[in-house]
Amino acid sequence: MALLEIRDIHTYYGAIHALRGVTMSVEEGEIVTLIGSNGAGKSTTLRTISGLLRPRQGEIHLRGKRIDGLRPHEIVELGVCQSPEGRRVFARMTVHENLEMGAFSRREKVPTADYDRVYDLFPRLRERTAQRAGTLSGGEQQMLAIGRALMSAPKVLLLDEPSMGLAPILVEQIFTIIKTINESGTTVLLVEQNALMALGIANRGYILQSGEIVLTDTAAVLAGNEAVQRAYLGGD
Amino acid sequence: MEQILQTIIIGLSNGLIFALVALGYTLVYGIIELINFAHGDLFMLGSFIAFVLISSVFVITADTPLTLMVAQIALIIAITMIATAAINLSIERVAYKPLRNAPKLAPLISAIGMSFVLQNIALLIFGPANKSVNAILPSVNILSAVGITGVTISAEQVFVAIVTIPLLIALTWFVNKTRQGRAMRATAQDPDTAGLMGVNVDRTIAITFLIGGALAGAAGVVQILYNNTSVWNLGFRFGLNAFTSAVLGGIGNLQGAVLGALVLGLINAFSDRYLAANWTNAIVFAVLIGILVFKPTGLLGQQLADRA
Structure with a gap:
């Protein structure tokens, strides 16, 4: 049984049909990445899993227990925590x-x-324990956001665009740390626009386009896929 | 000089009562960015609940033995706080919660409507005229007992301080030191993320209304024992002062609300004493407009601008 299983969810923002039947699963111990361009519905997927949005259709299961329809704080208590x-x-x-x-x-x-x-x-955070979070740099804030999510001792860690707005060297650091977190036993669902980096550390990946999963495979295969390279890896 | 000192004492006593009401505005604004226009009227209802308890239920008079009177007043404060907390919670359920995801203007209008509802309930039950209780607190000057003359601190003013200051301290402790207080601070900064951390946001908002309501109830009791009178539209004048206090201190900021309330109390007292009492409301409005135009974040800074 998959640790986290998402079956055919449809989520709306008002009249906008943002997720059109997303199905995906995350096995225990994996890093799974969800890749897509801006507006594809990546964050919407995570917000739906976390209960900030309610799917109008479909089911979400955590170790077989149905969690869609629960409220955000109940979902965290079951072990799904998000760094937004x-x-x-x-x-x-x-x-x-x-x-x-x-x-x-x-x-x-x-x-x-x-x-x-x-x-x-x-x-870096240890040096700044008593500092107000608002005064941290972007990279430090990202570290804090990930660290904060880890403090809930999650079974599944949802990471939404941890590389956004960071210098390349910091991005590399963050991805190395995500790998470390995973190796110490936390399952990770990683949403990224930086497909190259994400596929570099993930076991499997899903490609999301206009609210639908259009492709899924192991990270290595996806990274070698021509269409994926053209669309998301900047190759030609 | 003595006159100025006396005015300061009156101003601070008024200010402490404003502070209890101002905190209700600022707590609710801090957490859901709603100016709860019904809050002043809730305070008015609190003073009427106390009026009924004092004059009809416990029948306290100036002749009631002091220990009994203290016990009865403590009980009245507790009952009134529970009642106004429950009313405020119901208001949230009925008038604001269903509009949580509606445009900001909708709950605001709902709040104005709630204000009219509360005023008309008071009007229906108690009529349009002022309702008064006899002065029951002993009329002594605390300062004359220690040999100071010329300036008086009355038993009423001491009573105001004895009730309000511990409540202000208790609130500060609650917000800064307890688990639920942390949930409130997190929700005030970012409700969605607070939810993602495991905070029950709906419950936290409800608790905020409970606390704001309880403080308004305590203020209502204090006000009727201090001024000995209440009237259906009392909430408007007090609400104006308390709301201005909250804005003056920086809306959403707890210490700011208390500071703003003390300043507003002093402005009221000095205006009443040296200008004319019927100009006081105009001055309070002028202060409000002045802050909104020149320093909208207030004295201690609004605590919302840095929302991520």
């Missing part, structure tokens, strides 16, 4: 308070080891 597009850190809270918010869904006392794990992944 545009980072969305709590600007007026400190770095450490942001991480505390990440652990909000865990009712037990959060061990310091969990904070240390995030600070070890992102040493």
Whole structure:
């Protein structure tokens, strides 16, 4: 049974039919990437999984338990946490308070080891624990957004465009860290416009176009696919 | 000099009552960006609930023994706070929650409608005339007991401080130190992301209305014991002051609301004393317009501009 399974979901923004029957699955331990151009419906897919949007049709299952129709906070408690597009850190809270918010869904006392794990992944954040998140650089905010999501100890980590707006060297760093997070046991669903980087670390990929999955295969095959190269990898 | 000191004391007492009401405006604005126009009227209802409890239920008079009176007043404050909290929660359910995803103007108009509803409920039950209770707090000057003359601090003014200051401290503690307080701060900054972190956003908004309502109830009790009178449109004048306080301090900012309220209390007192009482509302409006034109983020800064 897949860890996360999305079956034929249709999501609307008002009258706009944004997702037109998206079906995909994520197996335990994988990195799966969802690739598509601007406006294809990538973020909409993640927002639907997280419960910020309700699909009008279709089902979403987490280890066989149906989660579509649940509210965002209930979905986090079941182990699906998202680092949203545009980072969305709590600007007026400190770095450490942001991480505390990440652990909000865990009712037990959060061990310091969990904070240390995030600070070890992102040493830059450790230097800035007491600094307000709004004053961090874009790259640091992205690290904080990922670290914050990790604090919920998710089974599936949803990452929405973690490379957006970052310098190439930082992008590389972030992707290396995503790989590390995955190797330590967290399943990742990665939404990216930077298809080359995403396919570089993913096991499998889905190509989303105008709200529909048009292609799916292993990352290696997709990276070699001519149409994919033309459309998303800047090849010719 | 003594006159100025006296005016300051009156101003600060007024300001503390404004602060309790201003916090209700600022809490709700901070969390859902709604100016809850019905909030002043909720405060008015609170003062009428206290009026009924004082004059008909507990029948407190100036002759009631002091310990009994203290216990009864504490009970009245508790009952009124619970009642106004429950009313505010119902208002949220009925008038605002269904409009959560509607354009911003819709809940605003709903709030104005709610304001009329509350005023007319008061008008229906209590009629158009002022309702008064006898002054029940002992009329003593605290300062004369320690040998200071010329300036007075009355028992009423001490009472205002005893009720309001602990509530202000308790609210600060709640918002900054508790789990639910963290949920409120996160929701105020970014409701969607707060939800993604596991915050139950609907519940957090409801709790915000509960707290705002409870503070308005406490303010209502304090006001009727301080001024000994209430009237159906009291919420308008108080609401204007409290709302201006919140804007003056920077709407959405809790400390700002308290600071703004103290400043507004002083402006009221000085205007009443040295200008003319019937000019005071005009001055408060002028202050409001002045802030909105020249410093819309208020004294301590609006806490929304940095939303990501």
